[in-house]
Amino acid sequence: MSRASDRAYDHIRSMILSGELQSGSQIREEALAELCGVSRTPVRDALRRLETEMFVRRNESQRSFVADWSLDDLEDAFQLRAMLEAHAAKRAAARISRDQLARMRFHNAQLKQAIDASRPDVPKFLDNNRLFHALILEAAASERLASMLLQVTEQPVVLRTARQYDLENLRRSHHEHDEVLIAFDNRDGDWAAAVMTAHIRRAFHAYAEAHSTNTEIGKSNMAA
Amino acid sequence: MSRASDRAYDHIRSMILSGELQSGSQIREEALAELCGVSRTPVRDALRRLETEMFVRRNESQRSFVADWSLDDLEDAFQLRAMLEAHAAKRAAARISRDQLARMRFHNAQLKQAIDASRPDVPKFLDNNRLFHALILEAAASERLASMLLQVTEQPVVLRTARQYDLENLRRSHHEHDEVLIAFDNRDGDWAAAVMTAHIRRAFHAYAEAHSTNTEIGKSNMAA
DNA sequence: CGAATGGTATTTGTATACAATAAGCTATCG
DNA sequence: CGATAGCTTATTGTATACAAATACCATTCG
Numbered sequence: 251m252s253r254a255s256d257r258a259y260d261h262i263r264s265m266i267l268s269g270e271l272q273s274g275s276q277i278r279e280e281a282l283a284e285l286c287g288v289s290r291t292p293v294r295d296a297l298r299r300l301e302t303e304m305f306v307r308r309n310e311s312q313r314s315f316v317a318d319w320s321l322d323d324l325e326d327a328f329q330l331r332a333m334l335e336a337h338a339a340k341r342a343a344a345r346i347s348r349d350q351l352a353r354m355r356f357h358n359a360q361l362k363q364a365i366d367a368s369r370p371d372v373p374k375f376l377d378n379n380r381l382f383h384a385l386i387l388e389a390a391a392s393e394r395l396a397s398m399l400l401q402v403t404e405q406p407v408v409l410r411t412a413r414q415y416d417l418e419n420l421r422r423s424h425h426e427h428d429e430v431l432i433a434f435d436n437r438d439g440d441w442a443a444a445v446m447t448a449h450i451r452r453a454f455h456a457y458a459e460a461h462s463t464n465t466e467i468g469k470s471n472m473a474a
Numbered sequence: 475m476s477r478a479s480d481r482a483y484d485h486i487r488s489m490i491l492s493g494e495l496q497s498g499s500q501i502r503e504e505a506l507a508e509l510c511g512v513s514r515t516p517v518r519d520a521l522r523r524l525e526t527e528m529f530v531r532r533n534e535s536q537r538s539f540v541a542d543w544s545l546d547d548l549e550d551a552f553q554l555r556a557m558l559e560a561h562a563a564k565r566a567a568a569r570i571s572r573d574q575l576a577r578m579r580f581h582n583a584q585l586k587q588a589i590d591a592s593r594p595d596v597p598k599f600l601d602n603n604r605l606f607h608a609l610i611l612e613a614a615a616s617e618r619l620a621s622m623l624l625q626v627t628e629q630p631v632v633l634r635t636a637r638q639y640d641l642e643n644l645r646r647s648h649h650e651h652d653e654v655l656i657a658f659d660n661r662d663g664d665w666a667a668a669v670m671t672a673h674i675r676r677a678f679h680a681y682a683e684a685h686s687t688n689t690e691i692g693k694s695n696m697a698a
Numbered sequence: 699c700g701a702a703t704g705g706t707a708t709t710t711g712t713a714t715a716c717a718a719t720a721a722g723c724t725a726t727c728g
Numbered sequence: 729c730g731a732t733a734g735c736t737t738a739t740t741g742t743a744t745a746c747a748a749a750t751a752c753c754a755t756t757c758g
Binding site for chain 1: 518519522523526528547550551554557561616617618619621622625626
């Protein structure tokens with residue numbers, strides 16, 4: 251992470267997420283290089299990565315622009331995510347080890363603690379939520395699937411909506427995780443997949459509903 | 475395509491597919507640069523692309539290696555492909571235009587001609603097969619889905635098996651395409667998805683069966 | 699004899715200069 | 729007045745030199 255291209259990547263990515271670089275605006279390699287304090291070479295590297303992750307888009311003559319994301323994009327990303335996470339859950343049900351299951355239980359318990367505290371500890375929730383889902387992916391044992399899922403969870407549209415939560419949604423997430431665990435205990439891949447689909451789709455609709463009364467992006471509920 | 479980095483990409487990719495660069499072997503940027511007749515800069519560019527496409531893998535200290543693919547990888551890729559193509563078919567059923575449908579029919583007819591000829595015209599079959607599937611993807615109208623599908627169809631494991639065919643499998647493909655078209659006519663997304671899943675999985679098993687009696691990769695049946 | 703250490707060679711990462719290409723602008727012609 | 733050809737500027741692409749990191753090997757020390 252000390253390599254210049256990684257710093258450039260992180261810097262540009264966070265500038266996009268924060269809105270410092272406006273959606274749709276052109277970005278020039280040299281300007282970014284100055285902003286990041288590196289030369290164009292690592293910036294080009296970073297831009298290529300951000301392009302495959304759909305943070306950046308290039309026109310036919312190779313100019314780069316900050317991608318702009320619509321609500322359709324969000325639904326699209328969530329639909330794919332639901333499908334992929336369900337698939338992961340199904341595969342995981344057939345492959346997961348005792349140890350992995352134990353670790354999943356641990357993270358779901360931690361996540362419950364974060365909610366049950368007098369004031370919900372959202373960062374703690376998010377962290378354990380992330381680890382819970384990561385363990386499913388690990389148990390699913392498909393590198394390709396993992397890289398695809400990364401593509402739809404690390405989308406700007408998703409990340410920018412994953413900031414605020416209401417308690418009700420956090421609790422539901424916890425219970426849905428519990429149900430996934432029971433499905434795993436029973437090695438019931440179809441059950442696990444169905445719960446996971448519902449889990450992701452609920453998260454999407456929680457967002458969409460909040461969004462319909464609040465057009466500002468990034469102020470919505472979305473925990474999966 | 476006249477840019478040096480594109481030439482490097484094509485060159486390296488074809489060297490990997492042809493086996494000229496052996497699976498698992500390390501590849502050095504400078505050596506590739508000489509082979510491609512360009513400098514290291516565009517080679518690095520090409521390697522990054524090939525890495526995201528899983529043609530090339532890098533170890534923890536950034537050395538690059540030609541990826542090696544197992545039968546498990548093949549099944550994995552096909553499983554994901556079946557899921558994604560089914561999803562595409564379902565979306566397409568709800569969105570496809572008259573014109574797109576007409577073009578799909580045309581390509582399926584051409585594909586039939588290629589089989590019915592006294593000697594099957596495999597390249598013609600493949601071309602129209604590709605265009606048929608591309609139209610579904612176009613009608614599905616999801617850029618993300620398209621890029622993911624590319625990731626599993628452009629895999630070395632898949633490409634190296636997509637060379638030889640038997641007539642029986644070609645005919646089945648044609649009929650399955652016909653059924654997809656009928657499902658589209660009826661705007662029945664679930665039907666279209668089911669047919670597509672079967673279509674891809676049949677292709678996989680045709681390969682797997684052939685492979686079990688012929689361990690040499692690249693000499694098998696697989697048309698989807 | 700095995701492990702740790704240091705030096706050397708190999709390989710990748712970065713900066714920079716220059717080349718190629720595309721965009722924008724101005725002047726000219728229909 | 730509108731379109732377009734040609735020039736100018738802006739931007740990306742490539743080559744190359746050098747810096748940094750890593751691997752490889754030999755040697756020494758426990």
